[in-house]
Amino acid sequence: MSEEHAHIVPYRTFVVIWVALLILTAVTVAVAQFNLGALNIWVALGIATLKSGLVIAVFMHMKYESLLFKLSLLSALAILAIFIGLNFFDVLYR
Amino acid sequence: MSEATPSASGSRGFFGEGHYPDILGWIFSTDHKRIGLLYFWCILAFFIIGVILGLLLRLELFAPGETIMGPQTYNAVFTLHGVIMIFLFIIPGIPAAFGNLIMPIQLGARDVAFPKLNLFSWWLYISGAAMAVTALFTGGGPPDTGWTFYVPFSAQTSTNVSLAAMAVFTLGFSSILTGLNFVTTIHRLRAEGMTWMRIPLFTWSLYATAWIQILATPIIGITVALLFAERMLGTGLFDPSQGGDPIMFQHLFWIYSHPAVYIMILPGMGVVSDIIPVFARKPAFGYKAIVVSSIAIAFAGSLVWAHHMYTSGMSDMAVLVFSFLTFLVAIPSAIKVFNWLATLYQGSILLDPPLLYALSFILLFTIGGLTGLVLGAAATDVHVHDTYFVVGHFHFVMFGGTGMAFFAAMHYWLPKIYGRMYDKVVATVAWGVILVGFLITYISMKVVGMMGMPRRYYDYIPEFTNLNQLATVGSWVLAIGLVLMFANLIHGLFRGAPTGTNPWGGASLEWQVPSPPPTENFDADPVVTHGPYDYKKAGIL
Amino acid sequence: MNTHSLVTTTESVDRAFYFIFGVSAVALLGITVAMIWLVWRYNRRRQPQPLSQKDHNVWLEVTWTIIPTILVMMMFWYGWEGYLSLRRIPDNAMPVTATARMWSWLFTYENGKTSDKLYVPVGQPVKVRLVAEDVLHSFYVPAFRVKRDCVPGMDTYAWFVADKPGSFDLFCAEYCGIAHADMITTVEAVPAAEFAGWLAEKPAVADAGMGLLQKHGCLGCHSLDGSPMVGPTFQGIGGRQVSVVINGAKQSITTDSAYLERAIIKPEVEIVDGFPPAMPSYAGRIPDEELAEIISYLMSLQAGGGQATPEPLPPSAAPAPEAKPAIAAPAPTAAPVEKPTPEDPVARGEALANQYGCLGCHSLDGTRRVGPSFKGLSGAARVIIKDGKEATVTADATYLERAIREPGAEITKDYPPAMPPYPGLSKAEIDALLAWLETLK
Amino acid sequence: MSGHVHKDYTGAKFGMWLFLFTEVLLFGGLFILYSVYLARYPQEFISAGKELNVWFGGGNTLVLLTSSLFVAVSITALRRGAKTLCLNLLGATIACAAIFMINKYFEWSAKIDHGIYPGSAHLKEMLPGEMVFFNLYYLTTGLHGIHVIIGALIIGWAMLLIKRGRVTADDFVILENAGLYWHLVDLIWIFIFPLYYLILH
Ligand code: HEA
Ligand code: HEA
Ligand code: CUA
């Protein structure tokens, strides 16, 4: 049972992550003020991915889980990406 | 079913135990075998309703024009037939019934990982079924959209599509919970010594299936929810007059519903992979290849959905990509077929009913799969899309494939669960009748489809009459076979001769526990020392 | 592959069929024979103990992975090639528009002529533009192996060429409701000369004005059937009362030629109340004579189909069990709007019945389809259900008019309440239809 | 039942993660539509997106991020034996959920007052792409709102179990799973916010 009870994450870590999340939020709002054309959406998505990465890794303890958890998460996200991506073979070429 | 008195061979196994008496002991039980049986009987009931509706469809099509019902009724009947068969019979079919009954035992577990959740998903199944039935009698009457619910028609028709959509949502939720329960069980509850490469192929197939259930089912959830919102709130995401795109509905629908056909077939393939070695007294040939092909089907099957949409108006580029991917997914299926045949080679084959049904699975699934290739090729699909050729294809794979596997599983595992044996001669005769009826019915459909008869046609031009009549007559033969099979099986389960622990000579764990198994399956946690098809080490050879 | 030679769609699709069926037949035969032989040869009676416990063979497994892979890739390629030839339209193809609606087809030829069967010249490729007015339909001609969905809000197309004269079935292959199975007609392939004669037979019925509206894209924003789009409808636009906003002040005016000209040339000055100021100015974009033609055409679109008395149109009274119209009423957007002409009303009625798709549901020969047959309908005694009660009425002019305008009110016994309402028909159109029905007694 | 003496923490957490995947894919359907329609109507999405109020969206982002912090810290608190702190933090999380919903209420009311809601006459006058944007906006934030409420209920239930001593420093997997669910609600919002509120300002 020891495997599950390891890793009590200290308060400090959480607060640091929280501050990072707030900063990233500010950044994404700030970037949105500039017109970068199609790049805007990708920057916004990039920052959102970074933020969710932090939430998943630390708040949700994914960092401390086994490979099984990480691989499963990866496949779920990959499938979603594929679902979105394959649609564009229709949408972009219609 | 609670008064089912199982084996005379002493213990009544899990039938005799439980917290509540009678019916409550069933509908509130968290025992995987009781839940499995609840599923089994409910699924069977819906199957019988479904086939009777199929029979009615064939009667109506016996001659052009009105035969026994009007067009609106006909449209409601095929919608209902499709919805029941897909969402209430074939998707939950093998996993929820036989998966629940057998999979934990095959792993050497006492139950699934989340027994209460398991019970909850049965309740969701029943609620979804109740909603589907209610939809027939309320609102604007039974839905008339076909099981595919295509917009804009489904957003406009005055029939009770909204409630049917919610029923599908609920059933999807139930399927998801079963899936996540199974994945967790297989990861966490394997007995000591049950390494990944010692898991029986049936359980492996459930593992692959469960991942599809988890990752694809939510998409149908959101799709029908959007249809609901479109009808109720006018959200118009698929309504061209509001900037929406009806073809996107089809994409979302098939993103789930194509993987769903592999939810249907993979467990069936698992059943066959488990049965053939036992009756051939030979280990499954290419165990690893079969495992890998299951996973490959689950994955690649998620990439081909738009092969249902070649004529829909989507881009030619999409046709190219999806047609290509569709052909890739056929290869793992072919690998399995060859492996099954190779398992028979140099074996010692006993033609008992479970094997007969499994062999007819191979034949019929092959025919269905090969016609799937006709559909997968872009040019040929344009001709046969939405014709009876497609109807023929999916009855071959679903009924001839999964249906036969379901029958095989019934004849293979139910004696274990009930501790009694049916009459093997009658079962064999019924098998023959079913096979003949099946071929007559559905080959006629394929031919008439090649000639161009569109599906969902209440009426047809005179040229198509002969083949339609042949199909209808075939459905009568099929009906006789089915009645015979069910009567014999059910009679056997309740009145037949007691079976021992291992009537077929299987080497996997379920054949080491008593028939019926006790509530927590094993007296002591088992330790697995050999593979599921190692007949030498199991002492059978 | 050279798609510009005289290859028919049938030939290029059938090539793929032959290949796939051929390979499949061999595979199926092989598998079936192997299975039967194995079961016979290694039957436990003949073979009480298994001969081996072999459970894998890498070379064998690689072989039966690679060979099917090659075969399916070939199938894919044949399928794709055939598909391409269905999509590449020969340059000399004759354009036709097929309008699909619940539950009939309307074919419109280049010169504006319409028909309910698809007439094509033999040997001449035909490009069919596919338009759906209500829900999905699908254009399917088995003989030519072509099928393509008709999608609302989207243009799709198909092409084919008939290499010999004949009559070929044309089906609607996408489920579209109660009369889906009745949405069938034929392709009539006739020799080129005969076709040309047929096409020229009746002078084109489409008005010049109508053509101009289409040409200039007016119909993208203005409907002909009364439904509001981006801009106000053209239905009844000649001489109607409208409330316009000029410099923020509301004002009520009656439309006339001068107003219409202002509205086209300087649309930003007077905005019809309740509409966005979205119309672009057409100053300098429409030649004067065309502008005059358009205006006079629009002025002819008077409420009540040109009769001076503006007739209040009954609101659409469709049966609405789920609080929305049962089925969208087919909007005759693509159909030419008729001007009152001194033409024979019977002939006109027949043309209207075709144009609005009545014959999709009502037969002319007494056979029962979705709705009752037109044969002998006029003047006959009808058993109807009204407010849940049975009654017998005579199918006189008032009854028939009601049955067309608000069919939900009285339903003929034993028939489904499937007919969409046609509240937008003008009095003249109704009269023509009734006159024609009278002749079918 | 003898079989259940052993509690499988990893199994329970794994099951929860699997469930979260299904939630991700449920929203995934809406994101598929978003991506497709964005590609088709880029201009209209921008013009419609300008109508959304960044302050509402941004404020709610802060609220959710902070609530996520509270939940994460509460687990550490419980495991270190600080039960009261844990309960207070969870209470604060529910308060955040309430603030979020109140915010949402005002945001939606403002839009509805402007006549922008599914099926409204005003909406139907807009460009097709704008209609799609607003319909998607309502559906996505609506579905997310439902998840906020469910999440708050689950947190409340976990609080009850902690009070009753059923969830403790040694047996905290229910709180852990409740927290996972809450973080998911946050995660989805992390994507909704830029996609709807920030699309080119
Ligand atoms: C159990 C369910 C099931 C299964 C397993 C399959 C399997 C396959 N299906 Fe089927 N399909 C359905 C259920 C299923 N299908 C349903 C329900 C519909 C209709 C839905 C509706 O519209 O209502 C449908 C419709 C459908 C279409 C759309 C048709 C249309 O509407 O126009 C297509 C198109 O590509 C298709 C293709 C395939 C293919 C390529 C496979 C492959 O996986 C088959 C692979 C198997 C084999 C290839 C046979 C075994 C191999 C050999 C014997 C070796 C020899 C082989 C080679 C040489 C390659 N299916
Ligand atoms: C597993 C799935 C499954 C099964 C088993 C069947 C079984 C049958 N189906 Fe199926 N069918 C579908 C799934 C299935 N169908 C789907 C998904 C559709 C598409 C719907 C749509 O378009 O939306 C469809 C559509 C469909 C059509 C096309 C309708 C149309 O397009 O217009 C037709 C037409 O013939 C048909 C006929 C039949 C027949 C004759 C059977 C026969 O097998 C029936 C044989 C059985 C009997 C005749 C009755 C036997 C009696 C008993 C078993 C009672 C026993 C009682 C006791 C023991 C007490 N089906
Ligand atoms: Cu039109 Cu089917």
Ligand SMILES: [Cu+2]
């Ligand atoms: Cu498919």
